[in-house]
Amino acid sequence: MKATGGELGWLTWPLDQGDKTLNGSQLYTYSVCNVGEREQDNWLRTTFIQRRPSASRVFVELKFIVRDCNSFDGTSLTCKETFNLFTSESDADVGTTFRKGQFKKVDTIAPDEITSKNEMHINTETRVVENLSRKGFYLAFQDIGACIALLSVRVYYKTCSATVQSLASFPETVAGSENQALREVSGQCVENADSEELPRIYCTVDGEWVVPVGQCQCKPGYEEVNDSCQECQAGFFKSAASADKCEPCPANTQRLESRALFCPCMEGFYRAPADPLSGPCSGLPSAPKDLVATTSAGKLLLSWSPPEDNGGRTDITYSIECQCCDGSVCQSCSEKIRYDPANVGLTDTKVSVSDLDAHINYTFTVEAHSGVSLFINQITTMRLVERTSSSLSLSWDVSPRPRVQSSPIRYELTYRKKVRHTLLEKNFVQISDLVPGTAYLFRVQALSSDSSPGGSSMEEQFETLNEGTEQKPQGKNCMCFDINFQMGFCIFLSRKRNSHTRQGPEDTYFSSSEQLKPLKTYVDPHTYEDPNTAIMKFATEIHPSHVTKEKVIGAGEFGEVYRGILKVPGRKEAAVAIKTLKPGYMEKQRQDFLSEASIMGQFTHQNIIRLEGVVTKFKHAMIVTEYMENGALDRYLRDHDGEFPSFQLVGMMRGISAGMKYLSDMSYVHRDLAARNILVNNNLECKVSDFGLSRVLEDEPEGTYTTSGGKIPIRWTAPEAIAYRKFTSASDVWSFGIVMWEVMAFGERPYWDMSNHEVMKAINEAFRLPAPMDCPSAVYQLMLQCWLQDRAKRPRFGDIVNLLDKLLRSPDSLKTIADFDPRVSIRLPSTSGSDGSPFRSVSEWLESIKMSQYSENFSCAGVVTMDQVLQMKNEDIKNIGVRLPGHLKRIAYSILGLKDQTSTLSVFAV
Template identity: 70%
Template sequence: MEYRGFKCILFFNIFINSIFISEQNKEEVLLDMSASGSELGWLKWPDEDGWEMAQTVVNGSLHYNYFVCNVESPAGQDNWLRTTFIQRQPTATRVFVELRFVVRDCNSFNGASLTCKETFNLYASDSDVDIGTSFRKNHFRKVATIAPDEISRVGELKINTETRVVENLSRKGFYLAFQDIGACVALYSVRVYYKICPATIKSLAAFPETVAGGDKQNLRKVAGECVENAVSEDQPLIYCTVDGEWVVPVGQCQCRAGYAAAGDVCQGCQPGFFKADVSSEACQQCPANTQPSEAGALICPCQDGYYRAPTDLPSAGCSGLPSEPVDLAVTTVPSTVGKVTMSWSPPEDAGGRSDLTYHVTCERCDDSGCVPCEDRVRYEPGSTDLTDTSVLVSQLEPSVNYTFSVEARSGVSQFSNQRALSSITTSLHYTDPLKVTTMQLDERSSNSLSLSWTVSRKAAHNRYQLMYRKKDGEGETFSSGTTYTVLILENNWVQIGELAPATAYLFRVQAVNVDNSPVSDIMEHEFTTTAEAPNQGNTSVILGAAVGGGAMLLIVVVVLLIRKRRRGSHTRQGPEDTYFSPEQLKPLKTYVDPHTYEDPNTAVHKFTKEIHPSHVTKQKVIGAGEFGEVYRGILKVPGRKDLAVAVKTLKPGYSEKQRQDFLSEASIMGQFTHQNIIRLEGVVTKFKHAMIVTEYMENGALDKYLKDHDGEMSSTQLVGMLRGISAGMKYLSDMSYVHRDLAARNILVNCNMECKVSDFGLSRVLEDDPEGTYTTSGGKIPIRWTAPEAIAYRKFTSASDVWSFGIVMWEVMAFGERPYWDMSNHEVMKAINEAFRLPAPMDCPSAVYQLMLQCWQHDRSKRPRFPDIVSILDKLLKSPESLKAIADFDPRVSIRLPSTSGSDGSPFRSVSEWLESIKMSQYSENFSCAGVVSMEQVLQMKSEDIRNIGVRLPGHLKRIAYSILGLKDQTSTLSVFAV
């Protein structure tokens, strides 16, 4: 007993000088023995000669502790101390137990070292109810053996602190118990707590207080809510660690338009400031020529007389109207008839804008007033939306007063009725006389003539005076003493009847003015009426038609000869005759590698179209690329119908090189125009957030689309999709371009099931040599889709793209199955070098599989070219009967399409495991409800049995049936390399 009494006093002294202060912001305490000021009520078992309680007064407060010291007692001590029922939070499945204790060194007890222990055990038991004084050792599970870090010695006792974790708590509460097996130990502080992540606000998202995760959930995902006046496209998330720390925030809330972040809240913009959209930007001061805004403004209104164009950003200042153009002048064009050049200088005041255009109008003026010229005059390059300060005007008439007006307009002119107009009046005067240059006989009969004539230039008024008479002894002139007929005509042709047959007539014509006064020289001619005379006009027409027909025949013959020579030069030996249509002739356009430009931005500006960011609306994230997220969006261009697009974005914090690499793909796509190549709509480069905008493909990537529609499409539909892909690849190869990453994942499908080649991240231009190769300097290549020579020597050609197209054919006919299944890249390369080729997919037409094998020729010179492939697929589509012959299907080979055996080749242990291996786990319940619960029953099933349990899709029905066939085969574990 002297050990025990001495020990208690010393323990209390230690306890008095040691008070633990918890971190209240990260821990929730469930039990704190040292803070209790009353009887603890802990259960001792056995009740005697075991744990004892001691108490002392510290600073006026009563403190309790427990100790046991039976080191002199016989071996085999088993003394238990159990806490009261500790209730827990439902989410606190993991608690920490902190113990502060002292254990005496057994060497300090004379003669007791043989039975003395220096450790004790911690146990735990969870329960839904408080069981009171009932105690059963078998209800407890051991948590840990507690040993001091440093054994305490007499005179140098040292407090030990140990913390242990109690896991997997699932009931309403729990007990802790301490087992003594023969030690001298004093337990004076037991603190039980769980850790929490305190309520916090991060990136304007509020997250509630959260219990830290357990051992099996080291990170607990917590959803947050945006603070007031903040929004987020996706719900913000964060993770709470087991140590009560918030980490990895996902998503970001941004203040609404009219609000900006101020610490952890969104405050309205102050008067005189605005914010136009949802963003993390600060409020901006109202720009020039605007009125001071009110608090929380989305935009600053323009001052009177100032405006914003629809395409102007809210941050742009308001603009005034331009003044009128100055220095308007008209200059006659030398050596021309009826042409003038108009020129002017820009307005002295452009209103602060750079988008000036000019509009030219014309009026014809006389004594009665002015009327619009309408289409009587022509303008080059046009009369509206001019950016240059000059225009060529033609088809003007002489001696007519023309008033030309030039109006300056800008993007804000539509908002005002004021016109910035300058006008000038001019007329044309000619010094050279007007002449009737020719007169000809168009038709004649025994008593009529048809005549026409031309003049040297256009007259002010198209009126003509025609005189005619018989040729007789009165002479050959129209003198005052002769008799003749006078006609005033509005046209330059006339038909005269009631003439004397076989008689010569004299004709005289000249242009006249409004008052019939002559304004031109006279043209005289003699014509004879006769029915027998040859019709000169008709003869000219017939002769011209004959000459024209002969020329056209000659052109057709030349074209056919050239086409024949081109077809002859492209003739190749193979199982299919190559057919070249005119569209398959190599285009004049050749791809230009954007990397050859010293400044990459030059290629972007040359091959792409710039889009204003206000025209692009992002709607929903549909994927993530190497450089950032990809959105579905809407392109709204003024004057065009809204267009659904895909928007690739560049993530924040990018380097200049990343920006150039990001935009280089746009420089490549911008050079392609083909219905089976993804279409580039434009780029956003002149603003902070760069974007690439392409057409939107509703059905996404081809591999996923095929998996989602397994067995739902016919062979004809699948071949049609392949034909589209091959047409796109033919276009690329004709442009001397190698894709290098042709795979089903890089083919996109639109709502019409039309396939388009995309993803030009690995693509490179062909070198200008006979082999047409591209040698890479390194980097990863897609092994399963890449030709052997490209893997071994990094030589990429259109022939290596053909190999990849063969793999794409296999993917399509196998409804998106992974090529070479679960083989490693090393196994794939080894198998290809050993002449292994993928087997025919189920129900694959023989002609299609033979084309695959041709694409997989080891000698690249023997592979078909893309024009050949397009031709072959066209012929198959035109002859559906050719797709009915199915290639041989060997279930022993296709056993891994997908695997029908366990990963180790052993039989499956359950039906569900087998269904999961062939990706048909959605039918597990069908098999179970039908009473098929063992693999022995599965092996007895027939196609009709499979259909009767609810498998309706043809592709799924065949996959399950072929898998059962493979399981029945004794050689079902045959290696895929044994083909």
């Protein structure tokens, strides 16, 4: 109205009643002041207001002045100080047609301040018009005898603005109504970014984005820059989809063009099998110097000096080769010759040789080796030559070998359906009897003549065609060459499927067709003879100078946990959690400590704690992970008891279940899933953590049950895992049911103060935890499904994710609450304290129900005895300052239990 200088076109009724005023300040107003006349019924109607289809809820902001009735003489019976707001929906503009019966009242509008003769007060009131469904609507204002001036009317709806969050773009979205508190919106990853699940976010009624789900990450060769994915610059690389920045090509590598996935070694430089692709390349060591032979006590002593150039490596070793020469004919020395300490793998620069024959001319050669000396040809390129629905034909190229030997190349093929090994004599293979429409992962690794591993290719993915579809050959670009030295190559082909060495094929829980879905499989680091190999393979080494400890935030079995800062050159500074290994550790403790990093480093998912890297090559070992600001879920929920609605709690469960589905699909069994092992960040995202397999599972001795195989967290563990140590994804599902109960109970301890033996006895007698207070029936039914005795009948994590998604998409499904017995479900005490005597004070009673934060509220309200507590009603509890619904119910239910002298019902009598 302020912006309009002319006629608004609004309709008055009765016609020509009321004043339209355009004063000197260019403020358009409508006013009426028939306070002395009886039976006033004056209407003002807007023009037709068209509605955006998705805007079912609009706000009407009114600015107006109401005159004080006392400022008029003799009008106290007819003068009013309020007016009414009405609305009417329509699919078309009805022009000047006006029927009062078509309008529905929104509210009566009353001023906060009224205007007197001497002082003017402008009032602002906002009302909400809900459930609009037609193409447009009218607003109308009814006066029944007030002196009022309508100065401004603003009609608007709220939207969540178009945004990019976590590399996912979300469109502008109209906020929902009160009965749709959160409106789910699907987004799209920005260009050159991918996500394992569809990115989603929720728009609140206030026009704010909350609870993002499904984080996008820049593809290999791209990094995040200002909410977009930009290609790595020339001389930089990034090998995997992640939130990491591109890294500069390390020493002795080729600076490729932009979008590099890795930096290959320069000619004459190599990586050892255990060297990461992100690390530098090394040269071969030069020859040892100054070889000297001396005799002493019938023995020959050989000594030499280290090579001038070690190729940039520290793992230098030496080997001795002996030949006997008679004229021009030379042959290898007799096996009876003894070397002290040995003739290969020497780290010292001297060796003693004995049992030599007299009058024989011996020639000794000393060679220097490093991790790349046994390097066999690097596999540089793999390509798909031809494919059908049941076979794949592949070829690969190799880079030149540093030294020439005399035998033809051999290749070993390994791939997984049933593990197969086939020695090949060519750099080309056709693999038959594959599953149609299935993706396979290939990696070619070179083997030396003694089968020690050499350089390997990047992992490549190829997919068989769907059945009934054939593809013509793409041209056999096989590389033909003559090589006269001995070597072997192996192809590691792993089908993306759900298999696990911990479960046998007899396990019915894993025998469905779902396990045939292609997926990367978890590798148990304990299968490596040298645990350090697993660390190098799955974790990034961090220099300790890049890690800064700031504050101790906890303590684990192995040492303290710090909050700190990780600042790696070329990457943005990030807050991290730092797990340390306490001084005086044994080597076994160090291996157990680092095994968690070997496990964690294999996982990449939004709901799994992210490993940043490890520090292993220095005195104090460390594991560095992302920092989760809100800490453990159980403690966080206890600190915010009653503050979150069911919808938000279900959202937390959904995140946990998505993380567990990812682990299950990788064939990883967690074994210790509990709310204490779930971490929460500032966005209330929940992430599964704690992957150590050798650890104390709880601080208190009662927390675990020791068997011949180790310790078990009884309250969270499935009965078959307790009885037979049968840990599967099905036992993790049981544990997830307990986590759901912890979440809905805001961190309450499962089975309360029952002992472990009581818990086991109760479960075996078919007792299950009762529904927490205000728990939706659908959520509690899912808990009970997770706790089925027959593990084959429990839902899988994929089923759980789908069900929770369905509940989140239909918030009304959470309104039906499960049956609740306060005396059992929250273990409320009766009229007695822990020692069986009546509560001696209000504070003692409040402490027993974990509501001691309200002691001062009760005291200030004069409620100081338990008799006074028993007289309290719900309204009394609200009046003393208990506002949170969960806290209000807990206190009210406790009072109900105190009044019931039979409330000492045992949990086993449910």
